[in-house]
Amino acid sequence: MPALLSHRLAVPLVIALVVVALSFALPSNFYLRVAALVWISALAVIGLNLLMGYAGQVSLGHAGFFGLGAYAVAVLPAQFALHPLLAALVGAVICGLIAFVVGRPILKLKGHYLAVATLGFGILIAMAISNEAWLTGGPDGMPVSRMTLFGWRARGAETWYWITGGLLVVGAWIAVNLVASPTGRALRALHDSEVAARVAGIDVARYKVRVFVISAVYASVAGSALALVNGFVTPETANFMHSIELVTMVVVGGMGSILGSVAGAAILVVLPQVLTAFHEYEHMLLGLMMMVIMIVLRSGIVPSLAALIQRRRK
């Protein structure tokens, strides 16, 4: 059993099981919709976790890529009559290219300096989106046309639950593949000691850019999915607060844990919904619970619990 749990494919399998099991357990479309939002956030968070948790490079501007992906499926079909799937693909390629170009100079920076540089990048994207009103509808946002595939229209909470759940499982599968590959080892190595990684022959600058591009594509795909689910995009998808939210999900769930990415996304998406019952204390309670989680489970929910279970077993 422990050998089974430590297998590379255990994590995407567990996520797939959760997606399937929840589809039976959730009582109404409202809950399915919330779950779909969790899957979408989790996808973006997995990408960001590859960058932050595994390679140790922070990004406070990742909502910029998320927003670009969202607006790609809004703008490209409206302006160029592109199919939404193709638009999402174009969005992902654009995000990858931007990450490649921006990543090279930015990722030379370390720690706080990298944080501020990525923050600036995110703000730039958010500003561009809300200022170019002729293209993006400005601060009011714009509608997203429904996706049709071979005459079949993707609509309804249940359909999107399965599409986003499927995306998440594929995203998790790709992430665990990467982590267990020579590239993944190179990323984790440069996180712990750049000088030792270089001496081992790793082109540190190139690998940092690689993981930055990969995480940007994850964010872009997640953004596209959110836009299609909501049928509407607003500049908030790209703004600073959303970047912070993504980083918080990574840290709360657990740096360097794919399962933790899903847990972090689930908590920060579901908790505010639950806490609405407390009306004006909602935000206070959310902040308090996050503080308690970080104090009690300081390496994030999933890694801390895993360590706890391991100690119990001994």
Next chain:
Amino acid sequence: MSILAVQDIGIAFGGVRAVDNVSFTAETGQVFSIIGPNGAGKTTLFNLVSGVYRPKTGQVRLDGAEVTTLEPNRLAERGLSRTFQNLQVFFRMSARENVMVGRHLKEKRGLLAHLLALPSTLAQNRESAEIADTLLARVGLADYADTPASSMPYGALKRLEIARALAADPKVLLLDEPAAGCNPVETEEIERLIRTIADDGVAVVLVEHDMKLVMRISDRVLVLDQGRVLAEGPGAEIRSNPKVIEAYLGTHGTREANLALD
């Protein structure tokens, strides 16, 4: 021709010449040791040779080619590997994974194959893991393969770094105080290990404070003092060199030094 030839290399930090016009050569199959009092510039010299620092003067030739300004990863491609005095271990990885990182340059590095876990990637992982296990056994760490490096003892981590460096199949291996902080048994193991590495056709360059170890194992010894070469030659010659003893212990230490070294 020497596999590693360093000529008139030097660097200054804020006016202090940490390494000043140092030249030496290292030969395949031999152990070349660099000794000297604390602050003599031994580690700085290593950092210059391995590309971590850029020298202000002089040049480094590796296997006949000029490599003076190359980055460490480029030097690794040409067969130069090293360990660190202050441990540079990948603490969040297991011992096996640490050594697998050392295989990086020999691994297939197609990103798409990695993302999709194609059979070629899985086969590559298996091959690297097998080689890592062999190397861990060679340095006496077979039992630690699955242990996170963060929970391994200090002496084991020293040997882990050697295993990782060996994973790259280096032609030149720089070892920065591999026996520092190790007990006599571990030191003896490391001595045997270094000897076999050299016998396998690697040029070993060693910085070490344990004089007995250095004298037993070295084919030649270079003494650094305040960034400059004080003496160079076979161990027996070095240990009786009055300038060397003076640098270590002052003029009055000669008699004690002779006693200690015998």
